[in-house]
Structures are given as structure tokens and as C-alpha cells.
Amino acid sequence: MTTSLRSLPTLLARQREWSLLGLMLVLSLAVWLKAPQFLSPANLSQVAILAAIIAVAAVGEALVVLTRNVDLSVDATIGLVAYAVADLLKLHTLDVPAAIVFGIGLGLLLGIVNGALVTLCRVPSIVATLGTLSVYRGCAYLLAGGSQISLSDLPPAYVALARAGLLGVPLYVLLAAAVTLVAGLWVGRTRFGRQVYAVGSNPEAAAVLGIRSRLVVFVVFGISGTLAGLAGVLWGAKYGTITAAAADGAVLQVVAAVVVGGVNIFGGSGSVVGAALGALFLGLIANGLVLVRLSQFWLQAIYGAVILVAVAADAVIVRRMLRAASERRRAAQSAPGAGRA
Numbered sequence: 001m002t003t004s005l006r007s008l009p010t011l012l013a014r015q016r017e018w019s020l021l022g023l024m025l026v027l028s029l030a031v032w033l034k035a036p037q038f039l040s041p042a043n044l045s046q047v048a049i050l051a052a053i054i055a056v057a058a059v060g061e062a063l064v065v066l067t068r069n070v071d072l073s074v075d076a077t078i079g080l081v082a083y084a085v086a087d088l089l090k091l092h093t094l095d096v097p098a099a100i101v102f103g104i105g106l107g108l109l110l111g112i113v114n115g116a117l118v119t120l121c122r123v124p125s126i127v128a129t130l131g132t133l134s135v136y137r138g139c140a141y142l143l144a145g146g147s148q149i150s151l152s153d154l155p156p157a158y159v160a161l162a163r164a165g166l167l168g169v170p171l172y173v174l175l176a177a178a179v180t181l182v183a184g185l186w187v188g189r190t191r192f193g194r195q196v197y198a199v200g201s202n203p204e205a206a207a208v209l210g211i212r213s214r215l216v217v218f219v220v221f222g223i224s225g226t227l228a229g230l231a232g233v234l235w236g237a238k239y240g241t242i243t244a245a246a247a248d249g250a251v252l253q254v255v256a257a258v259v260v261g262g263v264n265i266f267g268g269s270g271s272v273v274g275a276a277l278g279a280l281f282l283g284l285i286a287n288g289l290v291l292v293r294l295s296q297f298w299l300q301a302i303y304g305a306v307i308l309v310a311v312a313a314d315a316v317i318v319r320r321m322l323r324a325a326s327e328r329r330r331a332a333q334s335a336p337g338a339g340r341a
Helices: 002-034 041-066 074-090 096-119 125-144 156-162 171-189 191-201 203-208 213-239 250-260 272-291 297-334
Strands: none
Touching: 002 272, 041 074, 041 171, 041 191, 041 213, 041 250, 041 272, 074 096, 074 125, 074 213, 074 250, 096 125, 096 156, 096 213, 156 171, 156 213, 171 191, 171 213, 171 272, 191 203, 191 213, 203 213, 250 272, 250 297, 272 297
């Protein structure tokens, strides 16, 4: 019974992923009936490219959420990296490969700052990252100085990243798939990955087992920053015209993708694959609203509703799991001969 109970979060996460795939199929058919161009290769390619940017950031966010934390600074990290990389390319300070490495490294640095605030300074993650959200966004405004970078200012090799592909599959989609696969294997099949789940499931029990919880949390914040930096690089190449407000509000999409993808906001269960699927699901919704000519104001409401419904569902599931565990313990204790040697 204990084994089946422990496997329940994994089963629920897989069920959420399959449910998402089913919902995406139903959504696609519904939108296609009103807007046949929805399923055209060109439209689906654009949806996948935009969803891939959010998916990359969502994978990092999922790792943080698995440890019972949250990174609210992810959109400011994306925006700061996007502007910084574009500015360096505009000034010809770095070539394209070096600028990409710089952007990912800057994201790592920003993630380390978040991790240090949470683990060393013991600041709750929601407070720490809400603060760095403002700090990072302020740095972007200081760097921009009220100006913007246009598409013509950027080298063609950088802009071409958003149009590149392999065998008809956009490069962005391949990158997002690679990030999801590597992160999924790492967190699912390594000792550190098991520690991530252990810290999120029961920090006290993890400490008893000798798991260095603060180190685990520090590392996942660094990974989240790194992937947000990569998302910032991709964002800049895709949109071309970049201001200090780049990716403003994207944190709502990222967090919504994580929770709708089955990652428990209370930590300890879920998968990065689900988070990536959540990003694609939200991308399809956003594109569908445009094609059926519904107001984009609905989009923010949908993101908020998705988060509320997913969190409420997770809370119900956690309560049922705890109740089932308690009932099984009582049944085991009251069974005949339970207290005999």
C-alpha cells in the first residue's frame, strides 16, 4: 500500500499530461471549425515557436516549484537578458555566439542572486523574487535609458535563429524539446533529481536523510535563471524590436504553464514535461483567441483562472492523499496482531 501511495503523485502527473494532450486536441478541433487556418503549418509553426520560449523558462520554474518555492522574477530576467544581448550585438561588442553565451551566463548570475537570497539570507522565495523582479526590471530600464533596439540594429545571424529549423521543425522547438528531455532525465533518474522531489515532498524528512536542502534549492534557482537567460536570448531573436519592458507579464504565462502541466504548487510532485506541455496548451489558447477574434483581455483572465483551478485541484488531491495515508495507518494499527512482535 505504501508503494502505491508513493507512486500516486507520479500517476497523477502522467494523468494530467495525457489530459492536456486530449484538451489540446479538442481545443484545436474547436478553433479549426471557426478558423480553418488554425491548423495550417505556418500558423502551427508560429504557435510552437512562441510556446517554446515560454516552455524553456517553464522547465526551470518547474524545478523551483518542485522544491516548494517560486521564481517570480523570471520575466524580468528574460527582459534584461534580451535587451542586454541585443545591445551588445547592436554595438558590435560581441559576435553572435559570444553574445548568446553572455546572455545565458547573465541569467545564471541572476538566478544565483535569487538562490542566495532564499537559501543564505532565508528570505521566502515569493518575497525575494518579487523584490528581484523589480530590481532586474529596473536594471533593464537603466540600461535602455528610454531607447529601444530595432530589428535593423541586430545582425542577420542572430535574427535568423527564429527562422532556422531542421527537417521542417523550428530550431526553437528542437531547443525546447532538448531542454525538456535533459531536465526530465536529470530530475527523474539521478540522485539529485530524487533530492529535488524529497525536499519538496517533506523538507524535514529530507533533512533527516542527510539531504542538503538549501544546496538543492540554490541549484534549482541557478538552473531557473540559466533557462530564463536562454529564453531571453530566444525572445530577442524572435521579436527583434526590444525595449526595457520586454517579456513584461510573461511570469504569469510561465507559472500558469507549470501548474496546468501538473506540477504541484505545494512541491514534491509533477514533471518538467508537463510544464512544457502546459506552455504549448496556453500558446494554443492565445493563438485561438486571436483567430476567432476574441478580446485579448480574456487571455489574462484565462491565465489567472488556469492557475486558480490547478492550485485548487492540487490542494484537493493533497488532502485526499493525506486522508488516505492516515486511514491506512489507522487500519494497520487496528489490525489483529498489529502490535505483536
